[in-house]
Amino acid sequence: MADIGRGTGFGKTILFGEHFAVYGLPVIASAISDRTVADIVPSEKYELIDNRPATPGYKEKKKGEMERSMKLLLDYMNIDVKRDPVKIILSGDLFCTSGVGASAAMATAIARAFSDLYGLGIGDEEINRISYEAEKSTGTPSGIDNTCSTFGGLIWFIRDIDSGKNTIEPIKLGKPLDIVLANTGISQDTKAVLSDVKRSKEADPGKYEVTFSKYEMLVKDARKALEAGDFEAVARNIDKNHELLREINVSCDEVEKIISAAKASGALAGKITGTGRGGYVILFTPGKELQEKVSKAVESIGYITMKTTIL
Numbered sequence: 406m407a408d409i410g411r412g413t414g415f416g417k418t419i420l421f422g423e424h425f426a427v428y429g430l431p432v433i434a435s436a437i438s439d440r441t442v443a444d445i446v447p448s449e450k451y452e453l454i455d456n457r458p459a460t461p462g463y464k465e466k467k468k469g470e471m472e473r474s475m476k477l478l479l480d481y482m483n484i485d486v487k488r489d490p491v492k493i494i495l496s497g498d499l500f501c502t503s504g505v506g507a508s509a510a511m512a513t514a515i516a517r518a519f520s521d522l523y524g525l526g527i528g529d530e531e532i533n534r535i536s537y538e539a540e541k542s543t544g545t546p547s548g549i550d551n552t553c554s555t556f557g558g559l560i561w562f563i564r565d566i567d568s569g570k571n572t573i574e575p576i577k578l579g580k581p582l583d584i585v586l587a588n589t590g591i592s593q594d595t596k597a598v599l600s601d602v603k604r605s606k607e608a609d610p611g612k613y614e615v616t617f618s619k620y621e622m623l624v625k626d627a628r629k630a631l632e633a634g635d636f637e638a639v640a641r642n643i644d645k646n647h648e649l650l651r652e653i654n655v656s657c658d659e660v661e662k663i664i665s666a667a668k669a670s671g672a673l674a675g676k677i678t679g680t681g682r683g684g685y686v687i688l689f690t691p692g693k694e695l696q697e698k699v700s701k702a703v704e705s706i707g708y709i710t711m712k713t714t715i716l
């Protein structure tokens with residue numbers, strides 16, 4: 406056994422398809438370079454020290470989900486921290502809030518750190534599997550968050566509900582995408598929002614059928630537009646996607662306020678990214694100058710932003 410085990414996991418942003426992902430529709434998502442780091446050392450007693458930067462209230466809101474996630478991860482890896490206590494220290498530059506895949510980044514980092522500590526040599530496929538098990542703390546995860554956090558890059562992802570053998574294809578962009586991620590400051594319990602959407606789908610399957618087929622058309626068009634570097638079509642589809650997310654009731658006032666301010670300062674499009682009803686908003690801002698301008702405009706109305714480029 407090593408003296409210390411270390412592992413990392415990327416954050417992510419969903420360009421197209423949160424929520425629809427859960428029902429087996431295609432998603433386009435990308436890892437971001439910000440990541441969570443886990444260090445694990447043998448100790449007298451089991452401890453989890455969470456030094457990750459986070460939105461105020463995030464860790465409290467996510468406490469239950471995080472405990473469930475840790476239990477699922479330890480059970481799946483067959484690790485008994487009562488028998489072999491360890492201290493887990495979480496850090497890294499991924500600013501934790503709803504929408505950036507913070508829980509998957511944490512699980513991926515911890516799985517890798519255990520593998521490193523115990524010399525298990527676990528490969529990425531299995532790390533992804535472990536991280537997916539931990540994501541079950543949200544109820545019915547699609548698998549997109551753990552996939553991005555494990556492998557990185559921009560991907561086309563389809564959950565195969567029956568076989569569990571998901572489609573994962575790398576996407577090659579025609580042109581890099583400059584984006585701004587704006588933090589609403591609101592943390593959401595993913596499990597609660599997923600259950601809500603499920604309930605409303607069960608109550609009105611006809612409505613969801615129409616929404617899903619509109620989404621399927623737009624995501625296919627969006628993939629072509631991304632590959633061709635056709636920013637106008639990318640923007641049009643981001644806005645259409647957000648309209649469908651509004652229809653399934655996962656937007657909120659803060660998200661709409663951010664999108665309005667961003668568009669008034671030139672952003673081409675905007676939508677929620679991730680769970681929604683808060684969390685992060687993704688704003689499409691091609692060109693460094695526009696990216697800077699939109700970021701300043703959103704910060705001037707009181708929201709923290711992150712500028713990043715998807716390559």
Ligand code: MEV
Nearest residue numbers: 423424426546547679680
């Ligand atoms: C959460 O980042 C994305 C959701 O679609 C849930 C999932 O896909 O597991 C809301």
